[in-house]
Amino acid sequence: MDPGRAFTSASRSLSASALRDRLTKLTTSPLRPVAALHASIDFVPTKIPRRRRLQTMVVAAWSTLLVYSIFLFLMLCSIPALWPCIAIYLVWIIWIDKNPENGTRLSPWFRSLKIWKYFAEYYPASLMKECDLPADRPYVFGYHPHGIIGMGALATFATEATGFSLAYPGIQPHLLTLSNNFHVPLYREIIMALGISSVSRRSCSNILKRGAGQAITIVVGGAAESLSARPGTADLTLRRRLGFIKVAIQQGADLVPVFSFGENDIYQQMPNEKGTTVYVLQKKFQNMFGFTLPLFHGRGLLNYNLGLMPYRRRIVSVIGRPVHTEQCDRPTVEEVTRVQTLYIEELTRIWNTYKDEFAKTRTRELSIID
Secondary structure: OOOOHHHHHHHHHHHHHHHHHHHHHHHHHOOOOHHHHHHHHHOOOOEEEEEEHHHHHHHHHHOOHHHHHHHHHHHHHHHHHHHHHHHHHHHHHHHHHOHHHHOOOOOHHHHHHHHHHHHHHHHHHEEEEEOOOOOOOOEEEEEEEEOOOHHHHHHHHHHOOOHHHHOOOOEEEEEEOOOHHHHOOOOHHHHOOOEEEEEHHHHHHHHOOOOEEEEEEEEEEOOHHHHOOOOOOOOOOOOOOOOOHHHHHHHOOEEEEEEEEOOOHHOOOOOOOOOOOHHHHHHHHHHHHOOOOOOOOOOOEEOOOOOOOOOOOOEEEOOOEOOOOOOOOOOOHHHHHHHHHHHHHHHHHHHHHHOOOHHOOOOOEEEEEO
């Protein structure tokens, strides 16, 4: 017998034996990737109070409303019998309907639906009033920080879930958002019923011109600030934001700073410091489309640490004292700067007054970065 052939045969026999052993171990041992997955994901218990389930469902529905609106509209477009109606609706959206710039579609009944109560209770979101605001003048509320999406702004100024109308009777708030949102069929009708309007300068002027008791809420930091929204931080993009102050002076509206403690805590965002590839791509996207897409995550419908739903973390929107303005059609740079200084001072006072109560887990102090 050839020694080389014997060695080869033995090697094959040994390899087959080793393979059998490994297969036996594989079938008798648990699947490690699955076990690791279960270990890393914190799944929701099977026994959850019904009210908490309703809160979660309402927030999940709102978080995906834009997608469902587009999907439903496309489904309707697949029905030829509806094409004439759809064509008329699109003509109405594009050329006729001016409600997004006038804020005249607000429905008190829709804003007061019980579903919004569930929405606010999910975090929970609440309102803290520091002083009365007489309904004998218009107001511009500046909301800080922007956060990823601004859920606290929605709960406070677009619904009655936190009791805005009870706290400030006679004042009709209009939360402002990007004009692009009003180009989405069906979705636009829902947000307009909540009193949400376009953030364009024309829209701001049209609403405030209607006189006493009219109010707009601007989430001041915009897309730039959303990129720095992280738990435990309060980095505000505010120094160069003079447009909303100028509009307030031109319309003789008082400026009311609002600091929403917890707004930055409801989502986690991946690292995107200046100079990184992610940051560069996000800024390019913002320059092209006027908004940006933070790369964030929260929790899921059936787990607590993986998904796109916000975390259950308390949001307290503190509405501060108004900064009075004198009406002027053409305010000087000095006047705008003076009012901005008073506004920042009041916003800083709110932070210093309540940070130890509502921002106990902060990692650094309030910072105005731009």
